[in-house]
Amino acid sequence: MRTLLAFTLVLGLAGAAAAQPLGANQPTGAGANQTKALEFAGGRIHQAVGFGNTFMVTTRAGDVIIDTSLPMNAKRHHALLRAVSTAPIRDIILTHSHGDHTGGVPIWKESGTKVIEQANSVAFRNYQARLEGFFAIRNAAQYNVPVGALGAGQRAANAYPGNYAAPRLADVLFDKEYKFKLGDLTFDCLSMPGETPDMLNVWIPELKALFIGDNYYASFPNMYTLRGTPPRPALNYVESIDKVLALKPEIVLPSHGTPIIGAANVQRVLTQYRDAILYVHDATVRGMDEGKEVYTLMKEIKLPPQLYVGESYGAISWSVRGIYDGYAGWFDGDPATMYATAPSESDAELVKIAGGATPVAARAQALVATDPALALRLTSAALAAEPNNLAALAARKQALDKLLAASKNSNESGWLHAGLSRVAAAQK
Numbered sequence: 001m002r003t004l005l006a007f008t009l010v011l012g013l014a015g016a017a018a019a020q021p022l023g024a025n026q027p028t029g030a031g032a033n034q035t036k037a038l039e040f041a042g043g044r045i046h047q048a049v050g051f052g053n054t055f056m057v058t059t060r061a062g063d064v065i066i067d068t069s070l071p072m073n074a075k076r077h078h079a080l081l082r083a084v085s086t087a088p089i090r091d092i093i094l095t096h097s098h099g100d101h102t103g104g105v106p107i108w109k110e111s112g113t114k115v116i117e118q119a120n121s122v123a124f125r126n127y128q129a130r131l132e133g134f135f136a137i138r139n140a141a142q143y144n145v146p147v148g149a150l151g152a153g154q155r156a157a158n159a160y161p162g163n164y165a166a167p168r169l170a171d172v173l174f175d176k177e178y179k180f181k182l183g184d185l186t187f188d189c190l191s192m193p194g195e196t197p198d199m200l201n202v203w204i205p206e207l208k209a210l211f212i213g214d215n216y217y218a219s220f221p222n223m224y225t226l227r228g229t230p231p232r233p234a235l236n237y238v239e240s241i242d243k244v245l246a247l248k249p250e251i252v253l254p255s256h257g258t259p260i261i262g263a264a265n266v267q268r269v270l271t272q273y274r275d276a277i278l279y280v281h282d283a284t285v286r287g288m289d290e291g292k293e294v295y296t297l298m299k300e301i302k303l304p305p306q307l308y309v310g311e312s313y314g315a316i317s318w319s320v321r322g323i324y325d326g327y328a329g330w331f332d333g334d335p336a337t338m339y340a341t342a343p344s345e346s347d348a349e350l351v352k353i354a355g356g357a358t359p360v361a362a363r364a365q366a367l368v369a370t371d372p373a374l375a376l377r378l379t380s381a382a383l384a385a386e387p388n389n390l391a392a393l394a395a396r397k398q399a400l401d402k403l404l405a406a407s408k409n410s411n412e413s414g415w416l417h418a419g420l421s422r423v424a425a426a427q428k
């Protein structure tokens with residue numbers, strides 16, 4: 001459940017050329033100071049900014065809401081957008097079923113409002129419910145908050161072992177396409193798998209406007225999230241972005257960030273984004289066919305300058321491993337991996353051979369300045385042998401601090417903060 005993206009999205013001017021860079025603040029902070037909805041497409045589209053944007057499209061027969069943000073943002077978004085129009089909410093379209101898009105449905109749904117989703121949302125929401133405890137722990141670590149602070153899971157009250165059914169939100173489910181006319185506008189909902197299997201995009205031809213959900217934001221995509229996820233196939237992104245480009249939109253509105261404005265700019269930005277994804281995919285597959293191991297490819301594969309789209313949320317190395325493991329699974333070809341002996345067990349034995357955790361910690365401390373990631377690995381080994389070794393904990397803190405100071409990626413920063421919190425707890 002990629003319920004929450006841990007970045008603050010910087011508001012740009014309504015005429016900004018593309019989505020703004022992603023930062024690393026808490027997920028509730030984005031848009032907190034917004035006093036007026038942003039306006040696009042000649043006043044037909046309005047945006048409330050948050051950790052997950054909410055859009056309102058006005059028609060002569062009522063309004064349509066696209067995505068509803070987090071529960072903690074929904075009331076603020078409702079107030080901002082209802083200041084623009086108080087017409088009936090005829091439809092709510094959810095680009096996908098992550099919680100930062102679905103959390104405000106109860107605030108927005110009125111008598112007669114239809115909620116529209118792509119059909120894979122049922123299975124995907126059930127998957128999120130099935131692992132709600134796992135994700136509560138992982139999300140808390142990734143976003144540096146207490147367990148449970150980001151909301152409860154989605155399991156139904158009557159769920160029982162083996163059921164794991166999530167509450168159904170949709171009144172309308174579709175497979176490939178669902179098109180309807182409301183007032184003077186056409187809403188063409190298109191299945192566009194990418195970040196999730198249930199991703200949909202909304203095309204409004206009269207406005208030349210395309211709502212792209214999370215298949216684009218101003219960073220290399222999170223094709224693997226450290227919180228955990230099923231495979232997010234790179235070629236799904238590529239195919240879906242190709243379909244967007246073929247529509248020739250004049251404005252593309254992502255669910256995180258500010259719109260891409262101008263037909264030529266849309267083509268430039270999304271072509272670069274698609275080509276960056278395809279480059280990483282093809283380089284990974286080529287390396288696999290050459291017999292290279294995943295860690296080698298994680299180090300080797302870099303985007304050429306003309307395709308570099310930033311790594312403030314997704315990271316190329318994580319995506320390389322996500323592609324590799326998505327194709328090949330967990331077995332790395334080493335017979336030792338077949339067995340239930342954990343790496344920490346062999347690490348502990350090696351530390352004993354080295355004379356204990358303290359000399360290993362000293363070597364880790366010496367490496368912090370030049371290779372903090374390797375230093376961190378050594379402290380993991382030292383602490384596998386002696387979990388309360390003060391020298392190892394101190395070296396681990398130094399390595400984590402060094403990596404955090406250099407990090408420009410919000411997910412990486414979240415996990416480094418989580419590691420520091422664990423060190424602090426162990427040092428007490």
